[in-house]
Amino acid sequence: MPAAGLMPLSKLENLEYDEWEKMIDTNLKGTLYGIGAVLPYFKAQKSGHVINVSSVAGHQVHAGSAVYSATKFAVRTLSEGLRQEVKPYNIRTTIISPGTVETELTEHINDPEVKNNQKKCIKLLFHRMR
Numbered sequence: 001m002p003a004a005g006l007m008p009l010s011k012l013e014n015l016e017y018d019e020w021e022k023m024i025d026t027n028l029k030g031t032l033y034g035i036g037a038v039l040p041y042f043k044a045q046k047s048g049h050v051i052n053v054s055s056v057a058g059h060q061v062h063a064g065s066a067v068y069s070a071t072k073f074a075v076r077t078l079s080e081g082l083r084q085e086v087k088p089y090n091i092r093t094t095i096i097s098p099g100t101v102e103t104e105l106t107e108h109i110n111d112p113e114v115k116n117n118q119k120k121c122i123k124l125l126f127h128r129m130r
């Protein structure tokens, strides 16, 4: 289950090339390489279950989430392609799309406006859950 992820949200106009690269490398390529690592074994044994972690951000895009969302949309795309390809080998595929959960994920957000919005969103969610 490839779950490693990074979410340094920022607006595209900030031109955070390094952050874009890291998100694509970790969230997208990490998932792809995880699939590549298990696929030969799952095929040979004719069983296995690939569980990929997308996000609500893989279904919706907001200002500041374009690149993160693109990687998470891509995780869903990869998973759907995989599902269609591995049916004959009895390999199962699952996509998990969690909503916002307070973890270390938000610590990498450097854009103050986006970070503030994200904090407000988390506060609102916890308030609603009480």
Ligand SMILES: NC(=O)c1ccc[n+]([C@@H]2O[C@H](COP(=O)([O-])OP(=O)(O)OC[C@H]3O[C@@H](n4cnc5c(N)ncnc54)[C@H](OP(=O)(O)O)[C@@H]3O)[C@@H](O)[C@H]2O)c1
Residues within 6 Å of the ligand: 003, 004, 005, 006, 007, 026, 053, 054, 055, 056, 097, 098, 099, 100, 101, 102, 103, 104, 105, 106
């Ligand atoms: N929290 C949320 O609200 C939320 C919502 C939807 C989806 N998700 C997804 O859930 C997954 C887990 O996130 P989380 O919330 O648990 O965040 P987290 O606490 O920050 O955990 C992320 C994990 O990814 C690892 N990681 C980051 N970059 C890596 C790399 N280049 N190579 C190997 N491992 C790397 C981190 O390892 P180190 O600690 O060693 O860096 C850490 O264990 C992510 O895919 C995230 O996108 C989270």
